[in-house]
Amino acid sequence: MANSRRNFIKAVGSTAGIFALVPSFEAVGKTLDSNIHIPQLLLSEDVTDNEDYWTWVQQAYSVSPNIINLNNGGVSPQPIVVQDALDRYNRLSNEAPSYYMWRTLDEGREGLRLKLADLAGVSADEIAINRNATEALETVIFGLNLQKGDEVVLTKQDYPNMIHAWRQREKREGIVLKWINLELPSEDNDYLVKKYEEQITDKTKVVMITHLINWSGQLLPAKQISQMVKRKNKDIYVLIDGAHSFAHFDFKIPDLGGDFFGTSLHKWLSAPFGTGMMYIKKERISEIWTMFASDAPQSTDIRKFEVLGTRSFPTEMATGYAVNFHNAIGTLRKQKRLHYLKNYWVEKALNIKGFSTQTSLKPEFSGAIATFALKGMTIAELSAALFKKARIHTTSIAWENINGVRVTPHVYTTLKDLDRLVDTIQHIAKEI
Ligand SMILES: Cc1ncc(COP(=O)(O)O)c(C=O)c1O
Incomplete structure (x- = not known):
């Protein structure tokens, strides 16, 4: 591709004035202090093997040249622009924590919700911002109304935190876990869907699907599994663990056909450490109890899931920069x-x-x-x-x-x- 088609984004600015004037979170957000130039090609252009392009992307990170970090599946580093924003918001918060965090930065959450909802292809009223995939998914696991004898379908290849949460409900309340053991890798969607189908009975209340299995990188046909489940009984809840698929694969959450979806943002989105997101389909919100009680636990307002006391506002605010960075590349x-x-x-x-x-x-x-x-x-x-x-x-x-x-x-x-x-x-x- 010709160089003339490149349009370089230059994010330059100075930190000098921000702490003096900071009237709103937008003003802080507009001030960038990194000297990053990422070639922004036409989004239609295929850059898969354009090493020039990806070298610029690499330069937007501060990864060590002395270690080759090939465990990004655990947690990802943040681009410098995200680190800088985190640093700025943190310094600002430390000037008068309760004033800046609760009167200024708190306003930014609604903007972030819109941004994440846009990326996820859902309404902002269906997105709660939280700290990681574990929090998102366990909020749903513990928040569902289930009775003794109700069945939950899951696999032995799901993530341990979710398995432990389901086992706790099994021990305390007598729900029944129906286990699938997947033979992987598989390139056979019929096999994968069938493994779930075999476990569904008239007592099934929930099917849990790990969209991308962290142990081996197997992508499961979440959409086909959800469709099969809903064909059998539309009242069975489908919970999708998207910790590894969000901002990694190009899909919108409703494409998958689930009722609930939880993800980390500190993995593939490269957002600050300790960031996550929960999606609950609008009509299901009132059915899920909150992990941390709010004044209206059965409300239809997704914000009821964000009542968790003091948390890191700088972290949340810097997440918007990670979404911008991700969008600049394109999913x-x-x-x-x-x-x-x-x-x-x-x-x-x-x-x-x-x-x-x-x-x-x-x-x-x-x-x-x-x-x-x-x-x-x-x-x-x-x-x-x-x-x-x-x-x-x-x-x-x-x-x-x-x-x-x-x-x-x-x-x-x-x-x-x-x-x-x-x-x-x-x-x-x-x-x-
Ligand atoms: C499939 C899967 N689900 C959930 C999680 C938990 O993510 P977090 O640590 O952000 O809560 C992980 C973490 O690696 C994961 O791989």
């Missing part, structure tokens, strides 16, 4: 790049003797995350060797039937980083 372009990065290294590594992966290479079934093993080595040894030999940070996965080292690049990951990963795996394989 589809990000999805394609993340999938490309995963396939880039896995396809090369498949030639290494003893290498195996537990992740599909197809875009319908995977994104950035891949989990792999090397024959003759434990996963803990493998992960440690990657760090020792080449400062490559990954995580070891041993959960149910999934065993391997999980590698998760992000938009700032370069092909050189991934070449180093493959070379190092090759090196280790030769030494086994």
